[in-house]
Amino acid sequence: MIGSPYSPQSFTTCATCCVFAGEIIALGTACIGWYEFQGLPRFTQESWSTTTWFAPTMRVKASKAEAGRGTGLAAAEVLSGPSSEAKATAPTAATAAVAAVAAAAAVAAAAGSRGVGQGDGQAGPRSLLAAEGGQGPDLSPLAQFLIRRSCSCEPPYALAIFLHWFLVVEAQSDELFGEMYTEVLEAYMSTLPDHVHSVITRQHKFAEAISQCQLNAYNTKGNRDVKQKTMSRELEQLAIDKSGYPLPLNPSIVVNGVDPKCKIFQSALYPAAVKFWTAAPETFLTSPRRSSLEKIRSQELQKRHDKAGKLLGEDKLPPPETKGSVKLMIKNGDDVRQDQLIVQLIKVMDPCLKRVGLDLKLTVYGVLATSDKSGLLEFVTAKDGSPSTAIELMDMSIADYLRKFKPDESTESGIKREAMDAFTKSMAGYAVITYLLGVGDRHLGNLMMLPDGRMCHIDFGYIFGDDPKKKFVNPPPFRITKSMVDAMGGQKAEQFQEFCRISMEAYKELRRNAALIMSLLRLMKDAGIEALTVNPEAKFQTVEDRFRLDLNDEEAEQFFMGLILESMSHVGIQVLEGFHNLARILR
Template sequence: GVFIWRLRPERFPLGYLRNVDWMNRNSVEDVHWLLGYWQPEELDVTVALELLSMDFADEFVRRLAVKRLESLSNDDVLKYLLQLVQVCILKVEPYHDSFLARYLIQRALRSKRIGHFFFWYVRSEVAGCPYFRQRMAVILEAYLLGCGQAMLDSFTQQVQAVEALQEVAVIIKNLYPDKTNLDSTSRDFGDHQAKLNEPLDKCKVMASKKKPLWLEFSPMPSPTSATPVGIIFKEGDDLRQDMLVIQALVLMDSIWKEKSLDLNLVPYGCISTGHNIGMIEIVRNATTIAAVQRSQGGATGAFKNNALFEWLKSKCPLQEINVDRFVNSCAGYCVATYVLGIGDRHNDNIMIREDGNLFHIDFGHILGNRKYFLGVKRERAPFVLTPDFLYVMGRVDGRNSLYFQRFRDTCTEAYLSLRSHSRLLVTLFSLMLLTGIPELSAAEDMRYLRVALQEEQNEADAREHFLQQISECEKLGWTVQANFWIHMMGGIK
């Protein structure tokens, strides 16, 4: 039998449902009776998302979860769309025709923006996930039959452009299998532009192993000057992990802004358009920390504590450096990269804009997975907080400063805010477990998130925990500088 809970939203019997014998008819009937007392709108969104996980295959349970999602705004649907599509097209849903599939198709038809991302999220999995190709084809066809001719024409043009870009990328990688002759690569790329049939303004091949293409598309004619649309096209990299991290950054940003905490995150656009193919948005007026350090003394600039400060000062000679923006953005990314366990943090994937806004790119390692060099762990600090970052805040030789104290306070406030939403963060990552992302393949991978968020500790202990991480970063700052120097000397990617 079933014992009765007081019917309050926060008392939803999720733990009980996990232990139900779903092969026992009487138990299932009791569960359905119990859930009949719950109104969908009383469910927390996080609980609804958990009910769509692989732990619950019962149609009644999943229908209740989908009904809760029906009241979400378009912006909120986009926050969770990546996971919802994965849950729908993979083996979590027992049938092609499910409540979730119908819900997603309806939302995609009602919003062009949702429809755009829905199309690419589903289509990009076709080549990389052959076992569920039939389901993806059925769902995609159902959407395309109702989306209208204008959207169909738009998708046709987009697919043709992606296929042309992929063809060019493969040709260039075959012509130049190593990193040499990049100057001639950039010139030869012009010979292949005709294949794209697109108004390209500038293009080049980037100095990286996978030879990503830097493309700037001419804007449509306009009475006012318009900035070219810039993208990096990558062939050979699985961008789904980057998409997941950027989605998490968007969610963190919304959590912080609800607390009136704007940490100037830069969640740039990133989308997978096929198996190991995708595009990344170019962030304007930004440069890498490596380039900043080289400009202040070559490779040895990695050890120059005032390198970043001098560069920022040179970019705004008529006004004071925007230290507030630097402090806020640095705090935001220190907290975010720590919580998500983002690794491979070298000075070529940390960038800064001329206004002092710092941000991270290239999220190939997550959940505490670190890179090794010659058998040695390259990253020892919890996150990147180097002496040149501290110098901008006035933290020199351990001397305290108002900006550094503000940095510490902002970090702890941001960290504690995320802890109050830890269940949602863990749920979103757990719903991606079946996608084939290498560093997110087992339930054990969720353990890093729970430990990083100090779920078992009280708020005071959690605050002290993060302050200890800041102190640890100060002690190990020299190891990060050494890692930066090795990276610049060896060109390690």
């Protein structure tokens, strides 16, 4: 093991994996600076052992507490407070660290570092613990803090919306503490201001209706074409409020219609690609009039949030870049929290690389679980809105694809230098990242090309060394094809040598951040993610071993160069593609 996974250094560094009661629920930035400008006490090794965040509150039943000893119990206690049995023992640094990161990152992710305006932090118009007879469940300071901040956020209510979905998913998926999450959710919904409650309720119903359309299509007997017709018919009959709904993945986008001309993908779960019509934010996203003092406080807090966000390398919540529409994938039958985890780990690694001048043109797309078995995923597009294309669906080589979209007769390759640069760097970035995280099932349907030259990976259903075809053929360390090498001019070309150099530099830099990455991964041990349900410690060890911390930098370069050569010459890769193509044909 690399030091303590809960060392102070891990949490004072840019910790971009938001943990909410030990679950992966949102992503953003959490560091000591965030605590300070929020007016919270600095978290030190000593303060972690205090019981500030662990006041006894809503009790977990004794049987559940006994069954949930360890991180799972600690996670639940962050929101509900410890059971009487747990209270007898002072919380460890590890459990307190979970609370600290949960408190900071949940708010920083969805509010501060994403630029969502906040009020003065006071409770909304309803009582914080409003319930029948004025008495509600006792909530821990952390739960109260998150509810209070969510209830005071301003349009587009990103923090309030994200917190709602996170609680909904955990209430459904956590067998041990689902009841506790449900009670927190009920307290939260009863505390929301009326107009925010209405926005969230309408959005939730809309998301459920869209998901049900895809589920009905999936359950229709027949091939993909039959299911696609069913989906289109379902969408046509969908009742949509023309005033619009904030998009769950990005609440700053308002959708007020849906295109019934959808697409069903030819995969096991038949996910659907649906286009939504967008509109300017309507009046339902406007908060009630506030006093001048409240506005001044909000503006000042916003400036502090923005300043901290810049220091931590985190952008604001992006404004809509669509031209009247936005395209999402609707998925049922799959827990997309695993995709959330990998996408957010890429968000952690990206600034680590950029700090040393390695901008590897990584592509991050939005993922949001709407239940434990359904979710929404953003389609990967270029900055100008141009769609991406799966490499397996391309009717030309990668080099010809780049020449088509980024031609330049003045270069030897006939491709614009910036496009070739983007391709080479993104190839290197994903080679290193998919190797370190043990991403499996890397068939060409999961590798996308964008018109600006970037290549990216999608669909992280198999991670930490898992692969569905592993029992037949051992997969290569990462995916690199002859077409990719040819696009760079071949193995002797200068561009390919640049790919190798960048890959080795990226590998060495991420090794220097191994403690941070492993700390964040270990916090996910009891998150209910499928990849960690069986022998999670072995999975963590798999990832840790791939950092090869026993090697010096020169040896690490030679090691990764060996992985590149092994991946290029892998003899079983055509067998793996054959399995995938056969499965597609059978569907």
